[in-house]
């Protein structure tokens with residue numbers, strides 16, 4: 142006899158991957174329940190991660206007049222005396238709007254949402270705990286674990302939510318600090334460090350490795366670091382945090398090399414761990430790794446138990462809202478027998494630092510490591526008319542190109558609109574295009590997108606003529 146379940150699909154977590162999975166299954170005509178332990182839907186993405194940090198960034202750029210400072214000087218301010226209340230009011234409005242949009246999307250698609258903490262009792266049954274008591278037990282034919290992550294909080298960091306904070310707590314600052322120490326030069330650390338530096342907060346970054354953002358092309362990082370150091374940010378690279386003391390209300394970071402940094406607040410961003418601790422995984426036969434992450438089949442997102450899927454940050458790399466959304470969609474399609482084409486090979490990274498960085502495909506270092514003969518083409522934003530108009534002194538775009546096939550291997554951008562511009566390169570890369578597309582195509586004028594053409598022409602000027610079977614593109618004046 143076939144067992145019947147309360148829902149075709151139960152999703153645990155309402156972040157990007159859970160949300161997209163739920164909506165996809167509903168569109169396929171399936172009954173869906175989403176269980177969310179927070180009082181509002183949206184996950185880390187909406188409440189403490191992506192949206193709050195990007196809203197803070199946009200507010201800071203607007204209120205400081207950052208984009209105008211290239212013309213009018215560093216002393217120029219769109220608004221004097223920026224307070225934490227100024228930053229918070231825009232944040233609240235944006236978050237309310239996001240939650241409202243999600244509530245409406247769930248209602249429109251007939252998705253049931255229950256607030257409470259989910260825990261497996263067996264591979265198909267889940268209890269939902271609210272206010273410390275089990276309010277309900279539900280069953281699902283298929284289950285998707287989309288519980289995301291929480292900040293890693295090591296024992297040697299005395300988090301107090303006031304002066305020693307993790308990134309989830311950065312949205313509830315009581316006042317603007319005059320100085321900030323950031324431990325960890327990963328994406329989260331660098332985004333917050335540069336956003337606060339744009340507010341003229343004195344910022345120090347401590348990173349155990351010899352470089353920040355070590356997955357990004359080194360030429361881009363060299364340009365980025367030059368800009369950050371030029372505006373007074375301090376970096377302690379190759380330095381590991383040993384301990385933290387709090388003296389006169391100020392945290393003092395004590396480094397393993399003996400250095401000490403005192404500041405108004407300290408932000409610890411040394412990675413995140415999968416939020417699997419409350420799931421009762423034993424009851425369904427799954428086990429997480431030491432960082433709380435689950436292993437899945439990378440094509441279907443099935444765990445070792447065929448009807449249980451896991452998507453989003455809980456499965457680890459790449460841990461992006463963008464990729465989490467797609468994972469949710471693919472898992473839901475697979476769960477209900479829909480075949481979806483495999484995702485295109487290349488997806489972009491957008492780092493919303495000030496200035497922005499975005500990257501897709503192979504870095505110059507990776508081309509070298511793989512012994513692929515390559516050439517690079519570089520354009521500076523100040524070489525474009527749009528750059529002149531906006532008073533841009535900085536910003537660059539770098540193309541990595543195969544010498545043998547002329548195919549585009551990677552695009553790397555630092556500067557204004559990098560996270561938008563990258564999609565032009567992503568399309569060419571995923572369609573297997575060559576760099577002459579940029580030379581032959583007509584772009585809007587004046588735009589920053591012209592940097593693609595300038596970089597392609599720069600590469601063309603360096604590429605030895607008539608290599609292999611490939612004709613070089615027709616010469617064009619730069």
Ligand SMILES: Cc1cc2nc3c(=O)[nH]c(=O)nc-3n(C[C@H](O)[C@H](O)[C@H](O)COP(=O)(O)OP(=O)(O)OC[C@H]3O[C@@H](n4cnc5c(N)ncnc54)[C@H](O)[C@@H]3O)c2cc1C
Nearest residue numbers: 154156157158178184185186190259289453454460461462
């Ligand atoms: C500071 C910061 C900035 C970021 N910026 C970007 C960015 O600019 N671009 C980008 O692409 N990505 C960014 N990310 C990453 C992005 O936020 C994550 O990749 C994305 O949120 C992961 O989505 P998810 O579906 O895995 O779950 P999450 O968004 O983590 O949500 C998981 C949900 O599950 C719920 N949950 C957990 N356990 C249970 C349980 N037992 N029962 C019920 N509910 C449960 C949680 O309450 C939460 O609501 C950022 C992350 C951080 C921390």
Ligand SMILES: NC(=O)c1ccc[n+]([C@@H]2O[C@H](COP(=O)([O-])OP(=O)(O)OC[C@H]3O[C@@H](n4cnc5c(N)ncnc54)[C@H](O)[C@@H]3O)[C@@H](O)[C@H]2O)c1
Nearest residue numbers: 325326327328329330348349381382410411412460491492
């Ligand atoms: N724009 C975006 O796409 C975006 C933004 C924010 C976060 N995220 C995602 O969130 C995830 C987590 O980001 P994260 O920055 O917390 O983690 P991370 O793992 O990327 O970086 C942590 C950094 O901290 C350093 N570190 C750890 N312990 C240290 C110590 N004791 N002393 C000095 N340095 C130390 C590590 O060497 C590492 O460079 C990432 O995987 C990222 O994909 C994405």
